[in-house]
Amino acid sequence: MSATSYDEYEGLNRLALDRAGQAEAFDVIGERYDDAFPHKEGQLASGAWLAGALPAGSRILDAGCGTGVPSARQLSDAGHRVVGIDLSPSMVKLARDNVPDAEFHRLDIADLRGGRLGGRGSFDGIAAFFSLLMLPRAEIPYALGLLHDLLRPDGLLALSMVEGDVDDFTIPFLGTSVRVSGYLRDDLRRVVGDAGFEVLGEDAYAYAPSSTDVPPEIQLFLHLRRV
Numbered sequence: 403m404s405a406t407s408y409d410e411y412e413g414l415n416r417l418a419l420d421r422a423g424q425a426e427a428f429d430v431i432g433e434r435y436d437d438a439f440p441h442k443e444g445q446l447a448s449g450a451w452l453a454g455a456l457p458a459g460s461r462i463l464d465a466g467c468g469t470g471v472p473s474a475r476q477l478s479d480a481g482h483r484v485v486g487i488d489l490s491p492s493m494v495k496l497a498r499d500n501v502p503d504a505e506f507h508r509l510d511i512a513d514l515r516g517g518r519l520g521g522r523g524s525f526d527g528i529a530a531f532f533s534l535l536m537l538p539r540a541e542i543p544y545a546l547g548l549l550h551d552l553l554r555p556d557g558l559l560a561l562s563m564v565e566g567d568v569d570d571f572t573i574p575f576l577g578t579s580v581r582v583s584g585y586l587r588d589d590l591r592r593v594v595g596d597a598g599f600e601v602l603g604e605d606a607y608a609y610a611p612s613s614t615d616v617p618p619e620i621q622l623f624l625h626l627r628r629v
């Protein structure tokens with residue numbers, strides 16, 4: 403499916419991708435995001451897997467990098483060439499300040515269609531921590547297909563999502579609101595398999611953010627290989 407999905411994603415009407423409010427929410431949240439989500443054991447463990455499974459100097463995309471902390475910094479500190487992208491200009495600025503050795507671009511994940519930042523096969527690894535959950539479910543398989551095609555054969559993807567049976571659902575979030583999507587874990591495994599990934603490992607963490615308006619959640623981490 404993946405080769406087809408990349409082309410189909412490329413052909414999706416740009417106007418159909420409704421990003422209203424998503425970047426603005428993260429512009430307002432800024433560095434409060436890191437205060438609200440401390441103790442990222444699951445994310446750090448998943449980042450350590452990605453960093454350690456690839457040879458030093460690998461080119462790694464951090465898709466929806468947020469503040470760059472902890473993941474872009476962790477991957478960069480491990481000696482990899484990190485390219486971070488994020489929809490929110492404020493997040494990109496914070497990431498540049500936090501991780502000066504990596505490069506960051508204000509880009510929508512969907513902007514990587516058509517060869518931006520190197521195109522097909524140009525990354526050895528990708529981290530997508532809690533970023534694809536900000537897309538509607540109808541788009542997630544295309545986004546996964548795109549990430550699949552950006553990876554070289556046998557390239558690795560560290561993916562995290564919050565477990566939940568929701569689609570483009572508005573939730574209060576750190577004094578603003580965002581739209582999120584999720585899957586129950588069996589469905590998530592099926593979606594990544596359909597996009598052409600093999601599941602090498604999986605972890606689930608119960609996570610209670612320190613902020614009162616973000617409910618406790620189950621975080622799913624999948625370690626995936628492009629097949």
Ligand SMILES: C[S@@+](CC[C@H](N)C(=O)[O-])C[C@H]1O[C@@H](n2cnc3c(N)ncnc32)[C@H](O)[C@@H]1O
Binds near residue numbers: 424465466468487512
């Ligand atoms: C929940 S935060 C996670 C940030 C970071 N990956 C982390 O785990 O710390 C989601 C991030 O994805 C970004 N984002 C949302 N939709 C995006 C899109 N379509 N393309 C690129 N980034 C996006 C948001 O601006 C935000 O910084």
